[in-house]
Amino acid sequence: MTLPPDTQDETLTERQQAVLDAVLALMVEQGGELTMNAVARRASCSKESLYKWFGDREGLLTATVRWQASKVRTGNYDRTRLDALALRDSLIRFAANWLGVISSPTSIALNRFAIAQAGGGTPGGGLGAIMLANGRFAIGARLKPVLDAGRDAGLIDFDDTETAFRSFIGLVGRDVQIRLLLGDTLRLTPGEIEADAARATDQFLTLYGTANPVPGLPKTNA
Amino acid sequence: MTLPPDTQDETLTERQQAVLDAVLALMVEQGGELTMNAVARRASCSKESLYKWFGDREGLLTATVRWQASKVRTGNYDRTRLDALALRDSLIRFAANWLGVISSPTSIALNRFAIAQAGGGTPGGGLGAIMLANGRFAIGARLKPVLDAGRDAGLIDFDDTETAFRSFIGLVGRDVQIRLLLGDTLRLTPGEIEADAARATDQFLTLYGTANPVPGLPKTNA
DNA sequence: AAAGGTCCGTACCGTACGTTACGGTTCCCT
DNA sequence: AGGGAACCGTAACGTACGGTACGGACCTTT
Numbered sequence: 001m002t003l004p005p006d007t008q009d010e011t012l013t014e015r016q017q018a019v020l021d022a023v024l025a026l027m028v029e030q031g032g033e034l035t036m037n038a039v040a041r042r043a044s045c046s047k048e049s050l051y052k053w054f055g056d057r058e059g060l061l062t063a064t065v066r067w068q069a070s071k072v073r074t075g076n077y078d079r080t081r082l083d084a085l086a087l088r089d090s091l092i093r094f095a096a097n098w099l100g101v102i103s104s105p106t107s108i109a110l111n112r113f114a115i116a117q118a119g120g121g122t123p124g125g126g127l128g129a130i131m132l133a134n135g136r137f138a139i140g141a142r143l144k145p146v147l148d149a150g151r152d153a154g155l156i157d158f159d160d161t162e163t164a165f166r167s168f169i170g171l172v173g174r175d176v177q178i179r180l181l182l183g184d185t186l187r188l189t190p191g192e193i194e195a196d197a198a199r200a201t202d203q204f205l206t207l208y209g210t211a212n213p214v215p216g217l218p219k220t221n222a
Numbered sequence: 223m224t225l226p227p228d229t230q231d232e233t234l235t236e237r238q239q240a241v242l243d244a245v246l247a248l249m250v251e252q253g254g255e256l257t258m259n260a261v262a263r264r265a266s267c268s269k270e271s272l273y274k275w276f277g278d279r280e281g282l283l284t285a286t287v288r289w290q291a292s293k294v295r296t297g298n299y300d301r302t303r304l305d306a307l308a309l310r311d312s313l314i315r316f317a318a319n320w321l322g323v324i325s326s327p328t329s330i331a332l333n334r335f336a337i338a339q340a341g342g343g344t345p346g347g348g349l350g351a352i353m354l355a356n357g358r359f360a361i362g363a364r365l366k367p368v369l370d371a372g373r374d375a376g377l378i379d380f381d382d383t384e385t386a387f388r389s390f391i392g393l394v395g396r397d398v399q400i401r402l403l404l405g406d407t408l409r410l411t412p413g414e415i416e417a418d419a420a421r422a423t424d425q426f427l428t429l430y431g432t433a434n435p436v437p438g439l440p441k442t443n444a
Numbered sequence: 445a446a447a448g449g450t451c452c453g454t455a456c457c458g459t460a461c462g463t464t465a466c467g468g469t470t471c472c473c474t
Numbered sequence: 475a476g477g478g479a480a481c482c483g484t485a486a487c488g489t490a491c492g493g494t495a496c497g498g499a500c501c502t503t504t
Contacts, residue, residue, distance in 0.1 A: 015481095027341075031340075031341030032338055032339060032341045035460085035461060035462085036461075036462060036463080037460095037461075037462090040482090040483090044482080045481075045482070045483095046481060046482045046483060046484085047462090047463080047464090047482095047483090047484095048463095048464080048465080048466095048481075048482080048483095049480085049481060049482075051462095051463070051464080052480095052481095056462080056463080057461095057462065057463090108341075109341060111337075111400075111404075112337055112338060112340065112341045114404055115333075115334055115337050115338065115403045115404060116254055116334060116337065116338035117254060118253075118334065118403065118404050118405035119249075119253030119254045119330075119331060119334045119405075126405075128403075128404035128405035128406075129404075129405060131404050132401065132404050132405070132406055136397060136400070136401060136404075136406075166396045166397060167393065167396065167425065169396065169397055170392040170393050170394075170395065170396035170397065171389065171392050171393065172392075173392065173397070174388045174389065174391065174392035175358060175388060175391055175392065175395070177400055178333075178358070178399050178400065179354065179358060181337045181340065181350075181403075182333070182336055182337060182340050182350035182351075182353050182354050182358075183340035183341075183348075183350035183351060183354070184350075184354055184358075203389065203429050206428065206429055207425050207428055207429065237451095257490085257491060257492085258491075258492060258493080259490095259491075259492090262452090262453090266452080267451075267452070268451060268452045268453060268454085269453095269454095269492090269493075269494085270451075270452085270453095270493095270494080270495085270496095271450085271451060271452080273492095273493065273494080274450095274451095278492080278493080279491095279492065279493090
């Protein structure tokens, strides 16, 4: 009669968090073959405890996704005083951070799981909806204030913040995520991430910047 | 003793093609739960025939991916004489075509399958490698001649064709593919596809175009 | 008409996995 | 020290699915 704890809000024991970390580790190294037996063995816990804590396999997976999402949340990027250089710096740091996240083995493994079961008949979306809410839409909510502030400061110009935001993440991410998800052996070193972030940001500023661009960065046809 | 027909090159009976179409239909409507029984029932054939024709489940899946890929191949986009308007038109048609492909239910379902098993221990990449070869890399090989021709004609300028190409598909695709894969209810009408293709192309030409842009398209901060 | 091949429908087998149940151990509370 | 809760390890159960085997129908060939 134990109803599934779908309303769990950060109420996780240290032990349970360790279990979820074990799930993440298994997802990363073992890939799509994730059995309850393997989780129990890896986490050194009994399957009975797994079912008591998370209800069923689906509950364990959603708890894992939420757990990882709660670990990824970083600081905001908005500032009070904003000049062209500060805006560019904020955008570059945002882009580099996001590239680091989406190219991390954990994010790749988690997205694979969410995508694999997004097609199933699970109503409500399941893991895919959670990944979208905590990934795509969360970063949108975090970056849009920066873009709006840049527009208010007269540094950039656009009609729709959403459209500008999508152009930016398109320039930043390009085909990285889909290639990594499909198993492409694509290594992003921290140096490449930083360079890509700067290139994408400068391209974005070229497209949406006003007449006062950052000096010395007219066009970057890298 | 029937060795698996891994060297099948378009040698498919009409019956077998119908079976693969049934697999595609099942992938689209049923999602990740694809059993051999369901395929046999849907295609009105026996499981024995499935195993005789495709070896095993993996062979059936790879044959399906190849079959779909062979259906998507469209005409090339290169031209002999190229002015600014012709280049822009080629890019727009290419972008619209690609957007239509990646937003089609068949492509989404197929990518879901390839991604789901790309994490598994299957060496060589499996379906993911096939999807990459026939998707991402195939369109690259098809578009790069156009970009190079545009550069030779002095219409656009860049150092690395690959980098320019990746910026282009970033501007075109943005976050469409990952959102659809995660189950986002995102509908792309033909009109939106055409508008997105034009916007992305004009943004690309703004970034990489030379001093002679298409008249009347200086900046499109849509 | 007889023979042989191809294929459909179904039944069957072995295994893997999700889920449940149980005995033994550790730890906390009083 | 005694009682109880939580938990670990393992065994057991039911189902689902990949893969195989078999009987019968249809079609072609001679």
